Amino acid sequence: MREIHRFRRSVARGATATLATVTLIATAAAPSSAAETDEANPPLLLAPYYTEADLTGDLQVTREDIDLALKWLGETSSSPHWKKVAKADADQDGVLTVTDVADLAQRMVYDDGPFTLLEASALDMQAAMNAGVTTSVEITRGYIDRIEAFDRTLIGSRPLNSIITVNPDALEIAAAMDAERVESGPRSLLAGVPIIVKDNFNTHEMPTTGGCGCWDDNLTATDATMVEGLRTDGAVILAKSSLDEFAFGFVSQFSSFQPPGQTLFVASPYDTPRTAGGSSGGTGAAIAANLGGIGFGTDTGGSIRVPSSYNQLVGIRPTVGLASRDGIIPLALSQDTGGPMARSVLDAAAALDAVTGYDPADPVTAAQEGRVPASYTEFLDADALDGARIGYVPSMVGNNRTTTRLFADAVAELESLGATIVPITPPAGFSAVLGEPSGSTNEFKHDLDQYVANYLSPSVEYRDLQQIADSGRIVPSRRNTYLVRNSITPEQYEAWAGPAGSHTLALAAGKELVTGMLDDNDLDALIYPSTNPFSTQGTNLRLSPNTGMPSVTRPTGQAVEADATITGAGVNLEFFGRDFDEGTLLGLAYAYEQSTHWRTTPPLFGELD
Amino acid sequence: MAARIAPTTKPTAKDRPMRTSRIRRTVIAATLGLLTAGTSVVATAEETPQPTYSVAVSTAQVALGETVEVTITASDVQDLYTYDLTIEFDPALFVYMPGSAESGTSGVTVDDPAPSNVRVVHTKLGTSPAASGDVLLATVTLRAKGTGVTTVEVPSLVSVATDKSTTTVSDVGSAEVTVTTN
Numbered sequence: 195m196r197e198i199h200r201f202r203r204s205v206a207r208g209a210t211a212t213l214a215t216v217t218l219i220a221t222a223a224a225p226s227s228a229a230e231t232d233e234a235n236p237p238l239l240l241a242p243y244y245t246e247a248d249l250t251g252d253l254q255v256t257r258e259d260i261d262l263a264l265k266w267l268g269e270t271s272s273s274p275h276w277k278k279v280a281k282a283d284a285d286q287d288g289v290l291t292v293t294d295v296a297d298l299a300q301r302m303v304y305d306d307g308p309f310t311l312l313e314a315s316a317l318d319m320q321a322a323m324n325a326g327v328t329t330s331v332e333i334t335r336g337y338i339d340r341i342e343a344f345d346r347t348l349i350g351s352r353p354l355n356s357i358i359t360v361n362p363d364a365l366e367i368a369a370a371m372d373a374e375r376v377e378s379g380p381r382s383l384l385a386g387v388p389i390i391v392k393d394n395f396n397t398h399e400m401p402t403t404g405g406c407g408c409w410d411d412n413l414t415a416t417d418a419t420m421v422e423g424l425r426t427d428g429a430v431i432l433a434k435s436s437l438d439e440f441a442f443g444f445v446s447q448f449s450s451f452q453p454p455g456q457t458l459f460v461a462s463p464y465d466t467p468r469t470a471g472g473s474s475g476g477t478g479a480a481i482a483a484n485l486g487g488i489g490f491g492t493d494t495g496g497s498i499r500v501p502s503s504y505n506q507l508v509g510i511r512p513t514v515g516l517a518s519r520d521g522i523i524p525l526a527l528s529q530d531t532g533g534p535m536a537r538s539v540l541d542a543a544a545a546l547d548a549v550t551g552y553d554p555a556d557p558v559t560a561a562q563e564g565r566v567p568a569s570y571t572e573f574l575d576a577d578a579l580d581g582a583r584i585g586y587v588p589s590m591v592g593n594n595r596t597t598t599r600l601f602a603d604a605v606a607e608l609e610s611l612g613a614t615i616v617p618i619t620p621p622a623g624f625s626a627v628l629g630e631p632s633g634s635t636n637e638f639k640h641d642l643d644q645y646v647a648n649y650l651s652p653s654v655e656y657r658d659l660q661q662i663a664d665s666g667r668i669v670p671s672r673r674n675t676y677l678v679r680n681s682i683t684p685e686q687y688e689a690w691a692g693p694a695g696s697h698t699l700a701l702a703a704g705k706e707l708v709t710g711m712l713d714d715n716d717l718d719a720l721i722y723p724s725t726n727p728f729s730t731q732g733t734n735l736r737l738s739p740n741t742g743m744p745s746v747t748r749p750t751g752q753a754v755e756a757d758a759t760i761t762g763a764g765v766n767l768e769f770f771g772r773d774f775d776e777g778t779l780l781g782l783a784y785a786y787e788q789s790t791h792w793r794t795t796p797p798l799f800g801e802l803d
Numbered sequence: 804m805a806a807r808i809a810p811t812t813k814p815t816a817k818d819r820p821m822r823t824s825r826i827r828r829t830v831i832a833a834t835l836g837l838l839t840a841g842t843s844v845v846a847t848a849e850e851t852p853q854p855t856y857s858v859a860v861s862t863a864q865v866a867l868g869e870t871v872e873v874t875i876t877a878s879d880v881q882d883l884y885t886y887d888l889t890i891e892f893d894p895a896l897f898v899y900m901p902g903s904a905e906s907g908t909s910g911v912t913v914d915d916p917a918p919s920n921v922r923v924v925h926t927k928l929g930t931s932p933a934a935s936g937d938v939l940l941a942t943v944t945l946r947a948k949g950t951g952v953t954t955v956e957v958p959s960l961v962s963v964a965t966d967k968s969t970t971t972v973s974d975v976g977s978a979e980v981t982v983t984t985n
Binding site: 257260261267285291293295299300301304306324 | 910
């Protein structure tokens with residue numbers, strides 16, 4: 195084939211607008227070398243597939259790369275220009291052919307086919323927005339329409355009640371992101387993606403109630419640090435989701451904006467008489483029912499993982515210290531975490547990227563320095579299970595018929611994907627790790643007082659636990675619990691959560707013991723079921739909080755009639771690992787997901803008519 | 804400017820160019836993904852219509868200094884993600900109008916002109932659906948610079964499917980055109 199050096203671009207008929215979009219993307223956010231990449235505005239990072247063929251040094255394939263490949267079509271490895279295009283020689287045959295061009299073009303985040311909001315991933319949204327098929331405004335409007343149509347409407351036997359507040363500025367933010375995309379391209383995988391955060395994350399344009407009617411007026415002056423991170427990545431903060439009042443329990447009962455003495459529950463979108471789980475039940479129900487793109491919850495003792503398991507979502511409980519908790523209404527800072535809840539591992543990984551970082555306001559985040567990858571999406575390798583060594587503790591599997599069946603199936607599937615799965619006899623002390631109680635009883639008053647001092651809006655009348663308990667604007671059955679927790683003295687707190695406190699030492703010992711267990715058995719991760727169908731499984735949820743170590747949970751199947759449990763109920767498999775090793779866990783979960791996409795869409799919440 | 808065939812639609816009888824050479828050609832599979840899949844694929848191949856191609860000109864007779872549009876279309880295409888074709892012409896009679904190459908399907912189209920031909924490469928982008936059915940592969944505009952009778956032809960077409968399997972078709976088609984003095 196002869197060499198071609200001077201191809202000129204022309205616009206495909208009927209695709210003028212499309213090309214305009216692409217051209218803008220190609221010229222924008224495209225630093226001339228990786229060294230010039232603006233860390234505050236990272237490009238799309240979806241390594242390796244979307245980055246390894248990049249020719250222009252901006253870690254992404256854009257029109258600029260495709261134009262370059264077309265310009266040098268026919269070049270051979272003996273050409274002086276070869277080094278410019280060698281990375282695009284996908285079949286490595288030493289000549290740049292149209293087949294290589296096709297391969298390169300496929301690595302562009304772009305899709306001019308029909309866009310469907312239902313089950314759309316952040317990547318789907320970026321591809322469609324890049325192609326001009328849809329906009330962030332249209333996507334945001336679509337989710338708002340779904341919230342209006344579905345959330346407080348009686349569907350099945352109960353309304354979902356998953357959303358407390360919709361952001362009045364959401365469409366304006368989306369429009370700004372659309373304008374930015376036209377001007378300079380998408381700033382991240384979250385650019386223009388509507389995100390729902392649990393109503394215990396501070397947001398400056400919406401009140402942060404913590405699920406309590408007593409704090410309906412808590413319009414904070416600033417955002418939680420994690421929300422700031424999401425906005426920096428271009429996310430549209432769409433709404434605040436319902437939660438179990440002050441993130442206490444697993445049923446997601448709340449009193450926000452309800453008459454005194456009245457409460458609401460968050461329903462499962464799969465089985466409306468049942469709970470969506472908690473405490474991040476609103477996020478779980480909303481993301482499962484496609485009321486938003488990606489969600490965020492908090493997890494002190496299971497509050498991300500329970501609703502992820504009940505709602506067939508991917509959830510990340512990060513290492514304590516990976517993401518700042520500053521500006522989140524606390525429950526127990528010894529164990530509090532915030533993390534993504536999403537319909538795919540990719541979405542969860544992209545969302546996690548936005549919220550990591552050292553925050554002086556949450557000193558525990560200092561531990562992450564040098565331990566956070568450029569992007570967790572780098573770990574999303576469909577072959578990640580090949581060669582992995584994963585352990586499980588048989589007693590954590592329990593005896594629920596659905597759970598045991600799904601766990602056995604998962605083990606077989608993971609093995610078929612190249613993993614070695616080994617039963618582990620845990621060391622002495624493992625039961626004590628799982629048995630360490632939650633910090634919430636002894637820490638809530640202390641940590642809440644700090645939040646009140648730092649962030650609670652001056653317009654809120656009820657400013658401590660006693661006032662909250664007496665406000666009449668709470669879930670009535672919680673009053674005694676609030677009073678018990680209000681009775682904890684500073685001395686009791688210090689003896690529990692101080693530097694030499696019993697809980698502090700127990701968590702440190704737990705981390706050491708379980709890390710040693712992983713090391714001694716040469717394990718990449720430990721697996722166990724997050725829950726049974728609509729119920730917890732033993733003390734499995736305690737492992738991550740009681741060690742501070744991370745876990746990633748993802749769907750592993752649903753109950754079938756032959757199980758004689760709760761037919762259709764989802765169960766998640768949790769991958770647990772070492773401190774700041776979220777990347778490994780996400781890679782394993784991703785490979786498992788690519789093998790079988792267990793997630794289903796709740797039939798009651800399909801396309802809007 | 805000569806009337807153009809609407810993109811992504813099959814030419815109607817009224818729109819159809821005056822002279823068309825419609826040629827059914829043997830497809831050569833250069834990448835054997837389909838051929839290695841066994842007899843069921845063979846059976847499918849028998850049931851699935853093979854693509855056909857045509858090369859047409861907007862007018863069979865053009866005056867010196869005027870333009871003629873050459874159109875290459877395909878019918879019954881399946882999974883066409885990227886393609887590469889060259890239109891050959893007599894450089895004594897025609898010159899390619901730079902930048903006139905277009906495709907009827909979305910994506911990026913580039914041209915590479917030479918004195919006696921123009922190469923057109925088109926690709927879809929990202930996860931966009933590949934073209935299928937009846938596809939306007941390319942139109943190019945030639946300006947008449949000398950008189951006489953000649954044939955415009957497309958000697959080959961390389962097409963790439965989404966799975967990157969590559970197919971080469973030879974003798975895609977040709978069309979005769981006469982350049983007159985006025």
